[in-house]
Amino acid sequence: MNLIINGESRQLDCHKVTDLVAQLSPNSQALALAINGTVVPKTQWSHRTVSDGDKIDLFSVIAGG
Template sequence: MTMITVWLNNQAIECQSQQSLIELVEQLTLPTLGAAIAINQAIITRSDWSTTVLNHNDQITLFQVIAGG
């Protein structure tokens, strides 16, 4: 199986070629409550996480929404 490198919040992560975004989220047990994810500076809606395939050198940014007052 071919491995690729993606960058999650500026950290290199090895994952399988043709892996979906939701598979990476589950593999790394990333927090999803109040989370937003961008790939190459484009926000990916949660409904598209399962159909978004990761590519070598994708820049993934995980944002946690924090409520404030």
């Protein structure tokens, strides 16, 4: 499946967000994710699917103040 990850085209074999995140980042605790411009809460990652051509934006969450 061809996905656009942070602006870069990538071929990945995944259908669920959890599979995608597992392939891209070993530490999903500090990530936020959007599909086609819509933020997907972590509570939905296990049942949310991705489709060929989706634009995925991954963000590292950084604590600060």
